[in-house]
Amino acid sequence: MVDETGLDEHLADLAAEGRRSAVPMAAEQIRVLGDRRRRRKRAAQVSGGVLLAAAVAVGGVSLVLPGPGPAPSATEPTPSRSAPAFVPPTPAPGEEYAGEIGYVYNATVLADGVRVTVQQLRTERGSAVPTGVVHEVTLSPQTPVEVEQAAGGKPGDTRLEELVDRLRGGPRWVFVLDYDGEGRVQSLREAFWLTAE
Known part of the structure; x- marks a missing residue:
């Protein structure tokens, strides 16, 4: 009876290992990129x-700036000589x-x-x-x-x-x-x- 219980646990471990290795590498990379993007977004906001x-x-x-200037136009801005x-x-x-x-x-x-x-x-x-x-x-x-x-x-x-x-x-x-x-x-x-x- 003890041997059967050990066998069941071993088979359950093997099945879990198979499921973990069946996840495609691309999915793991997508998760890593998504996590990295979320961390960068939080860091940028903070x-x-x-x-x-x-x-x-x-x-x-x-550090002393005048009030907000005019909104940028849809045309290409030209850099000023004093910029x-x-x-x-x-x-x-x-x-x-x-x-x-x-x-x-x-x-x-x-x-x-x-x-x-x-x-x-x-x-x-x-x-x-x-x-x-x-x-x-x-x-x-x-x-x-x-x-x-x-x-x-x-x-x-x-x-x-x-x-x-x-x-x-x-x-x-x-x-x-x-x-x-x-x-x-x-x-x-x-x-x-x-x-x-």
Whole structure:
């Protein structure tokens, strides 16, 4: 009787192990990516002020700002001569990436990648406000992008090459661009939690 009970437990353990190994690897990766996306979203919501502090440190932005300016037009903005030059953000000690928030638009397919225009924004009480810095960056078509509103409200991961048509027009979609320690963009994350002014 004791042997049968041990056998039943052993068979139950084997069945459980079989069910665990039957889960496809893709499903596990999707869960890991989803968990990573949720952690980044929470971290971005909690540390929205960190990006403002980085903009102050890097760009010398004044902490005394006038009231909100006019909403950006649908046409391509032209950088003013007095606007600070773009300096790629650098990761803080112990961090893998540093983020820049901005409208990403005017996507053009080139032979060696996709060129986009970035109109830099800063966060102010949950709203995105233009800083006056506009620059262009050429990215790999395979650059990973986390989207939600740009994908019809369904969160997911995609590649930049799949969003070129949506990013061809004027400023509409706000993204966080993740820069590595060498100033290269490694990924984009849609900043759907911000209200663009």
